Amino acid sequence: MSSISSSLEANEAYLREQFNNSSDVVIRSLILKDETIILLIYLDGMAKLQSVEDNILKPLIFSGLPKGIDPIQSLSEMFKREWVPLTNIKTGKSLEDLVHQILQGSLVILANGEASAIIAQVQDYEKRSIQEPQKESTLRGSKEGFVENIRTNTSMIRRRIIHPLLKMESFKIGKYTQTEVVLAYMQGHADENVLSEVKNKLNMIDADGIIDSAYIEEWIENNSFSIFSQIQNTERPDIVTSCLLEGKIVLLTNGTPFALILPFTFWDGLQSADDYFERFIFTILTRTIRYIMSFISFALPAIYVALTTFHPEMVPRYLMFSIAAARETTPFPTFIEIFLMLVVFDGLQEAGVHLPNRLGPVMSIIGALVIGQAAVEAGIISTPIIIVVSLTGVAGYSIARYSAFFPFRIIRYLMLFITGFLGFYGFALGIIYLLIHLVSLESFGTPYLSPVAPFDGKRIKDLIIRYPFWIKKGQNKKENVK
């Protein structure tokens, strides 16, 4: 640590050396009326200079030292008392501190003969405005989504929870990126053990940079080798708010609109924000369908292979004839056929994600026509396979939280393989192994399958039926009204 010397030249030399080859650093010296030299250093594009010009430069240049209630006698008094008409002002003592502040977009004022510096925090840079979240859209509910700027995000939460118990602790993570991570929780609601575990893990992160909250997620999750994610990510402030109120812990990362929520369970992944915005009876229907669909999304190809090639006696008579008729001319075994189509389907999906918008229609034509229609017409793939694979695909998309769908995509293949070898026996083995894995998995102390295993009768109701909010609180609505 080298402290600021009173010689402006020495300071300037130090800063110029630190910022050599940095074209965006502006170092400007000014000679005031009394021949004092002051130095302004800032990053071009990072600082909003209007107020600095109005409140510091103009008075200094045109009318000497700023006059408030009493005229300031000297420049040194101004530095000492931080009498600068700006709100975010502090004084710096060390040169490293100055460098750091400049890099964050502050304006630093140095004066000849002064051993301190005024740091005006006038950071202001181009930000994305608040938009509707793309990944998790709902029919009803807030249209706000998080943005990259962490302060905008924290303000969105603060606006929703107006209570001092909402705490937001800040961490700086990443050797070079110095990414700000905010740990938000409701004091008293959140589990203290989980809190301290998260804090410990955050402090132990030894990374060069945090580009996205995904980096944090991998650093702090319990089991990185599981295909199931143990931390939820969302770009919806309303989800974050409700999770905070449930006692969950939220991590906001600067530079990404995706907030992390923990602990996270299997069933959380199958829920949707819409479940809480629509009428609760309707929610029973949508949830049931979503559960069925999520089962279909990983099990249907396997079940199809098991039924048609291992246990054809289990298929209803006429359905079996139709399947047999469709398969009459196809060259590949059912297992290979369905595997090929799944690969093609996942390929299309992967291509679709990365494709520039304008090429989208092209791909859908190629995908639908060539793969769907032509393959069947040429007799390479049988029609039921196309139906099974498309149904599987559609079922996968019914899972509202997109990243909760990834594990199902993997399980789909695993189940297909083991069933292709062993029939329904293999299917049962696969399911058993999956369940063993799920019950042994934990997300920050919460069993991954809770409240189903371990069983919790009260909370399990919320999995199937979302009771009206007033029942959930155990209150009688009519009495409340009185």
Added chain:
Amino acid sequence: MNRQAMLTSITLIILLSSSGCADIVEPNQLAFVIGSAIDHDENGIEVSHQIVIPSKISGNVKGGSSSDSENFVVISATGKDIFEANMKIQRRMSRRLMENHRMLIAISEEYFEKHDISKLFDKLNRDPANNLSNISIMIKGGRAKDFLMNDHPLEHLSTIAAQKEMDFNGMKNFSSRQLVIDYLSEGSRPLVPVFNIKESKVNNKETKQIAFLFGFAILDKNLKVKGIMDDVEGSEVAWMAGKETFQGVTIPWKDGNGTLSFKFTQLKRQIYSNKGDDKNRIILSVKAQAYLIENTTSLDMFEVDNIIEVQKYLNEQIQKELQETVDKVQEWGPDVFGIGEHFHRKYPYWWKSKKGNWEENFKEIDVKVKPNIRIRSFGTGGERLK
């Protein structure tokens, strides 16, 4: 960790490749047997399988068309028992026989006479491919194989037609499983539907050999045919045996002017022993709800008195008809109503002394039919047409 992973994957690969794979049979390597026929042969038995050609049966699929050619093949072979005949058929087939989807087993009358049917069901019972949910029918007159060979004007296959014909007419309790249960229980005797093949004109251009339900065969303890009821009597027997098949009745009105037709639903039957010491007296109570469908008499059904009278008359008529049927069955001997089972439960010790020669003892039982039919609806929407 690494070692463990290696071991796991090697075990898995060995496990998976050494087992299971051989079980795979693609649907296009299977020959779906939809119906089987069993006929008498000098060597013992002739088994015929009706095998569907799937591409012909589901018309929309590419390559398959509903052309003139049939959508099934019948392949038959003879042997000492079913298994031997089946093996012979299999050797001639390019696909594996798949008997699980069988709907129906047709057995010729000749085979019933000359062979012990119970031995037939031994193989059917042992083979897991047979879930016994198929129907067993008897073909009267001709050979059972001919029944399979015929095509049907409406359905794809004659077996499907026969199965549907029984299904839609409420005869759902005639599976092979029911037959085996009846055979194994000492106090009741099986009832087997009988089909016969008749020439019938389906349209102006052609006449076809079509099998229709002829009636029901009443089998004794050794599964020998004791007598064949026609379809009306047969369905009455089935009703009284608790198999709910009776569909309706048309009775002429007292004065001989016009008839009344009823449709029956919710058929039930119960067996009671008469109060008193005489165990030989049995009351067979049958219940049903009747819907008046057709009324060509001059009765006005808006009159309550008429309703009561019709109901009373209906019960009398039904009683008369059913009693006749019961008497007929009793003459033949086999207890298809399961009255023996009732004794078995009610008077087990008495039953022990009787069950040895139940066929004969059944004839002595005094069975009284007591119908309880309630008219639910008259179907009258307004003033009757004059």
